Amino acid sequence: xxxVTQAQxxxxxxxxxxxxxxxxYETRDTTYYLFWYKQPxxxxxxxxxxxxxxxxxxxxxxxxxxxxxxSTSSFNFTITASQVVDSAVYFCALSEAHxxxxxxxxxxxxxxxxxxxx
Amino acid sequence: xxxxxxxxxxxxxxxxxxxxxxxxxxxxxATTMFWYxxxxxxxxxxxxxxxxxxxxxxxxxxxxxxxxxxxxxLTLSTLTVTSAHPEDSSFYxxxxxxxxxxxxxxxxxxRLTVT
Numbered sequence: 001x002x003x004v005t006q007a008q009x010x011x012x013x014x015x016x017x018x019x020x021x022x023x024x025y026e027t028r029d030t031t032y033y034l035f036w037y038k039q040p041x042x043x044x045x046x047x048x049x050x051x052x053x054x055x056x057x058x059x060x061x062x063x064x065x066x067x068x069x070x071s072t073s074s075f076n077f078t079i080t081a082s083q084v085v086d087s088a089v090y091f092c093a094l095s096e097a098h099x100x101x102x103x104x105x106x107x108x109x110x111x112x113x114x115x116x117x118x
Numbered sequence: 119x120x121x122x123x124x125x126x127x128x129x130x131x132x133x134x135x136x137x138x139x140x141x142x143x144x145x146x147x148a149t150t151m152f153w154y155x156x157x158x159x160x161x162x163x164x165x166x167x168x169x170x171x172x173x174x175x176x177x178x179x180x181x182x183x184x185x186x187x188x189x190x191x192l193t194l195s196t197l198t199v200t201s202a203h204p205e206d207s208s209f210y211x212x213x214x215x216x217x218x219x220x221x222x223x224x225x226x227x228x229r230l231t232v233t
Contacts, residue, residue, distance in 0.1 A: 106162075110160075110161045
């Protein structure tokens with residue numbers, strides 16, 4: 001069965017510190033997709049990244065970077081030089097597949113609450 | 119971009135009444151929409167998959183007679199919570215898929231409080 005684990009429930013950092021949010025997943029599918037979403041206090045999910053299982057290249061987008069390692073089934077997210085506006089709940093998610101078809105169903109991790117203090 | 123709206127954004131209802139939540143894809147057609155539920159300080163849990171013109175597929179443990187889903191058009195899916203109880207109070211979020219479901223767009227959510 002598919003599963004996503006975000007072991008860090010809450011993280012608190014001071015502004016300008018770097019912070020890494022961990023995500024470990026389990027799946028038997030060879031084709032799958034991994035996502036990160038940000039959920040600010042308003043509740044609306046903000047899409048950050050999608051990565052397919054065949055692309056292990058690390059990705060950088062501004063202060064955000066992602067490290068995908070199939071060998072350890074991890075898809076970690078790093079925020080460099082954190083800012084107060086980064087405070088939110090961050091979810092890692094796995095898209096379920098049936099064979100080669102993407103069902104679109106997302107399995108979410110428990111979420112990590114990030115608090116960035118000024 | 120792709121925009122998904124939900125209405126209402128919040129609703130308070132009395133125990134025993136029914137509440138309907140709408141999910142609309144505003145600038146694209148979505149043959150498939152998903153409904154998630156999120157309890158306070160918890161993760162999102164998929165409730166059901168809504169396909170246009172056919173019956174919804176419910177996840178294990180979700181009562182289909184209590185959470186009625188209708189996907190009558192390519193831009194609208196509705197979730198009706200029937201005979202709501204306080205334990206149904208939650209944040210309900212829909213998403214709409216396009217491009218083979220590799221892209222999903224989330225609505226802003228509906229906060230339901232049952233008193």
